[in-house]
Amino acid sequence: MKEQGVQKGPGSSSVQIDGEVYEFTSGAETRPEMDRIEPMLLEMNCRLREAGYSPDLTNVLLDVDEPEKEYLLSRHSEKLAIAFSLINTDCHTFAKSVSKVYNREIIIRDNNRFHFFRHGSCSCKDYW
Structure with missing residues (x-):
C-alpha cells in the first residue's frame, strides 16, 4: 500500500x-x-x-x-x-443510554444504592 x-x-x-x-x-x-x-x-x-x-x-x-x-x-x-x-x-443518563443503545444490563453502585440499568431505564426510577 x-x-x-x-x-x-x-x-x-x-x-x-x-x-x-x-x-x-x-x-x-x-x-x-x-x-x-x-x-x-x-x-x-x-x-x-x-x-x-x-x-x-x-x-x-x-x-x-x-x-x-x-x-x-x-x-x-x-x-x-x-x-x-x-x-x-450526567453519568446516570449516560448509563441509561448505553443500556438502551447496546441492549446491555449495567449495574452501578453509587454512594447510596445499586442502579440496575436495562432497556434505557434505571431501577431507581431516576430517584438518585
Missing part, C-alpha cells in the same frame, strides 16, 4: 454532548480537554484492570515495548471520546 501512496490515517471518533459534537483523533494529545481527559483515562484503566480487563496488545504493530504499546492503545479515539463523555455528562 505504501508503494502506491496509500496510507492509513489516524482513527477518529465523535461524541455529542448537549447538542455539541466533539471529535477525537487517536493520539490527539493537543486537545484543550486533555488535561481533564488524562486523569479519567487513568481512572478508567485502573478500575477496568481491577475488574479483570487486560489490553490486547497483539494487534499493536509498532516495534515498541509493552508499556508503550499499552499507552498507545489507551489513546485510541474511542477511548478518548468515552473518557470525555464520562467527565462531561
Whole structure:
C-alpha cells in the first residue's frame, strides 16, 4: 500500500454532548480537554484492570515495548471520546443510554444504592 501512496490515517471518533459534537483523533494529545481527559483515562484503566480487563496488545504493530504499546492503545479515539463523555455528562443518563443503545444490563453502585440499568431505564426510577 505504501508503494502506491496509500496510507492509513489516524482513527477518529465523535461524541455529542448537549447538542455539541466533539471529535477525537487517536493520539490527539493537543486537545484543550486533555488535561481533564488524562486523569479519567487513568481512572478508567485502573478500575477496568481491577475488574479483570487486560489490553490486547497483539494487534499493536509498532516495534515498541509493552508499556508503550499499552499507552498507545489507551489513546485510541474511542477511548478518548468515552473518557470525555464520562467527565462531561450526567453519568446516570449516560448509563441509561448505553443500556438502551447496546441492549446491555449495567449495574452501578453509587454512594447510596445499586442502579440496575436495562432497556434505557434505571431501577431507581431516576430517584438518585
